[in-house]
Amino acid sequence: MTHLKECTQCGTCCEKGGPALHHQDLPLIEKGSLSVEDLITIRKGELVHYPATNTIKPAKTEFLKIKGTKGSWACTFYNKTSRKCTRYDNRPLSCGALKCWDTEESLKLAGKNLVSRLDVVKENDPMREQLIAHELLFPLPDLEALSRPSKKRVKKLEQICNKEIAHRIKAVGEFHLSVAQEVFYFGRPIFGLLAPLGFIVKEAGTGIKLRFR
Ligand code: SF4
Ligand code: SF4
Secondary structure (H helix, E strand, C coil): CCCCCCCCCCCHHHHHCCCECEHHHHHHHHCCCCCHHHEEEECCCCEEEECCCCEEEECCCCEEEECEECCEEEECCEECCCCEECCHHHCCHHHHHCCCCCCHHHHHHCCCCECCHHHHCCCCCHHHHHHHHHHHHCCCCCHHHCCCCCHHHHHHHHHHHHHHHHHHHHHHHHHCCCHHHHHHHHCCCHHHHHHHHCEEEEEECCEEEEEEC
8 A cells, every 4th residue: 555645646636526715716716817607606505525524414604616527526627638737827725735645734724714606796796686686585495304305395396496497597698697607606506406315307398397206
């Protein structure tokens, strides 16, 4: 067994997922090295991995992270062929702190000083009002409590999902949002968060039908 003491640039950490952003990373957005299209919003209550305890729990606060690529969480800035970070000189704080052979530094950063959408979307931006309204209208259900939902609960969730979809369609049309912008401003659609919990989602017109496995 080898005992790694330096980075071999194997890329495993970048392939496991992009980093969460900290307040120290805000200058990257301000100077344009990172755009909202590069980011994904993880809303309060989404189920996330807590490395300190190696558990999956609801996020205690909202945070932003570098989005994934090709349907995976692999960081969008990781070039698999060259095994290099395409934004190395402008990589977020926690990338520099990540040493897989010694997790002390990254665990100290984990969950602290995290950036939210309101740190990025300024007061004069019309999307600020939109994202606040969306958050009030469509708070996430308690995802941990959905392991055995009743039929009534599934129906209610289906209604919430469809109202949220309609709300998104309206905002996308009104503000000409790309998919990446939509996922930044509103997070992932609620139905997308239900699918990994055993819900079966089927398209139905402009909405969805939901059932539990
Ligand atoms: S920190 Fe570790 S996992 Fe990440 S690229 Fe370096 S050797 Fe690989
Ligand atoms: S920004 Fe660069 S170093 Fe950080 S996870 Fe992405 S590819 Fe890896």
